[in-house]
Amino acid sequence: MGKLYGLIGCPVEHSMSPAIHNDAFREKNLDNYYHAFHVETEKLEESVQALKLLGVRGFNVTIPHKISIIPFLDKLHETAKIAGAVNTVVNENGRLVGHNTDxxxxxxxxxxxxxxxxxxxxxxxxxxxxxxxxxxxxxxxxxxxxxxxxxxxxxxxxxxxxxxxxxxxxxxxxxxxxxxxxxxxxxxxxxxxxxxxxxxxxxxxxxxxxxxxxxxxxxxxxxxxxxxxxxxxxxxxxxxxGVGMFVYQAALAFELWTKQAPSIEKMTKIVNDQLGGTSC
Incomplete structure (x- = not known):
C-alpha cells in the first residue's frame, strides 16, 4: 500500500496541491497519494491526531491553521520557529515536525x-x-x-x-x-x-x-x-x-517528504493549465 500525504485547511476545495503533488509522485515513480482534507478550526487538534494515527507521512497546512497547529506538533524545525507558522509537516517515525517553506x-x-x-x-x-x-x-x-x-x-x-x-x-x-x-x-x-x-x-x-x-x-x-x-x-x-510562491513552496515540501526535487516547470504548467492560463 502506498504512502499517504495531504493538505489540511478551511477551505481546501480550491487547492491545486493534490494535482501537482500526485503528478510529481507519478513522475518520480513513487507509490504515494496526496489528498486535501477540509478541517474546521474546532476540529484541528483531533484531525492532527487522526492523521498521525493513520500514519500519514506528511501534509501541508493552509489558512487558517498555520499558527494554531503549532501546539499539536511534536517539534518545530528552525524554519517554522523563525516564521512562527507552519505550512508543511513531516512525520518522522511517528513524531510530527513542523516546517515552513512559504x-x-x-x-x-x-x-x-x-x-x-x-x-x-x-x-x-x-x-x-x-x-x-x-x-x-x-x-x-x-x-x-x-x-x-x-x-x-x-x-x-x-x-x-x-x-x-x-x-x-x-x-x-x-x-x-x-x-x-x-x-x-x-x-x-x-x-x-x-x-x-x-x-x-x-x-x-x-x-x-x-x-x-x-x-x-x-x-x-x-x-x-x-x-x-x-x-x-x-x-x-x-x-x-501567487503561482510562483505556490509552486516553489510545494516543491520544497515535496523534497522534505521524498528527498527528491520535483520539476518546477511541470508544476507551474499544471497550475496555469487548470486555472486558465497566464493572462487576464
Whole structure:
C-alpha cells in the first residue's frame, strides 16, 4: 500500500496541491497519494491526531491553521520557529515536525522579477496572519529593512513586527493609512484571503496612488489574477501572481517528504493549465 500525504485547511476545495503533488509522485515513480482534507478550526487538534494515527507521512497546512497547529506538533524545525507558522509537516517515525517553506518559496519566486537585491526595496505587506509572518520573517532574515505591514486590525500588525527576531525598521499601518502612503513602496505583497475563489471581486485596498514602477504581488493563486492584480495591470503596474510562491513552496515540501526535487516547470504548467492560463 502506498504512502499517504495531504493538505489540511478551511477551505481546501480550491487547492491545486493534490494535482501537482500526485503528478510529481507519478513522475518520480513513487507509490504515494496526496489528498486535501477540509478541517474546521474546532476540529484541528483531533484531525492532527487522526492523521498521525493513520500514519500519514506528511501534509501541508493552509489558512487558517498555520499558527494554531503549532501546539499539536511534536517539534518545530528552525524554519517554522523563525516564521512562527507552519505550512508543511513531516512525520518522522511517528513524531510530527513542523516546517515552513512559504517564506523561502515566496522569495525564490519573487527574485525572478527583480533587477536589484531584494533588500534594496521598500516593501508593504498586506495582512498579518500566518502567510504574512512566514514572508515577513524570511524577508527580514535576508536583510530587508524597509518593510511596513498593514492590517484591518492594526494591533496584529504591531504584534507581528514586535515578534520579528531580525532587525527591521517596520511600521504598522491600518488599511486607510496604507492607501494614502502606497506611492512609497517598490513592492506590495498581498497575503490575506481577500480575493480568493469564490470571492473573486474583493480586494483589500486600492492601488490608484501606487508608483508606476511598483511590483504588486498576490499570494493567492486561484484565481491567478485576483481583483487586486487586475487593478494593478489596468494601472500599468508589474504583477507577480501567487503561482510562483505556490509552486516553489510545494516543491520544497515535496523534497522534505521524498528527498527528491520535483520539476518546477511541470508544476507551474499544471497550475496555469487548470486555472486558465497566464493572462487576464
Amino acid at each position: 517564506g523561502n518559496g515566496y522569495i525564490e519566486s519573487l527574485k525572478e522579477m527583480l533587477n536589484k537585491p531584494i533588500s534594496d526595496h521598500k516593501i508593504l505587506i498586506i495582512g498579518a496572519g500566518g502567510a504574512a509572518r512566514g514572508i515577513y520573517f524570511a524577508l527580514t532574515h535576508q536583510g530587508c529593512q524597509e518593510i511596513d505591514i498593514c492590517n484591518r486590525t492594526i494591533s496584529k500588525a504591531e504584534e507581528l513586527i514586535n515578534e520579528c527576531p531580525f532587525s527591521n525598521n517596520s511600521k504598522a499601518l491600518n488599511i486607510q493609512e496604507a492607501e494614502i502612503d502606497i506611492e512609497k513602496y517598490d513592492i506590495i505583497i498581498q497575503t490575506t484571503a481577500v480575493g480568493l475563489h469564490p470571492h473573486v471581486d474583493q480586494k483589500p485596498l486600492s492601488l490608484k496612488n501606487a508608483k508606476k514602477s511598483a511590483i504588486v504581488s498576490d499570494i493567492i493563486y486561484n484565481p491567478i489574477y485576483t481583483a487586486l492584480l487586475k487593478e494593478a495591470k489596468e494601472l500599468g503596474l508589474t504583477v507577480h501572481t
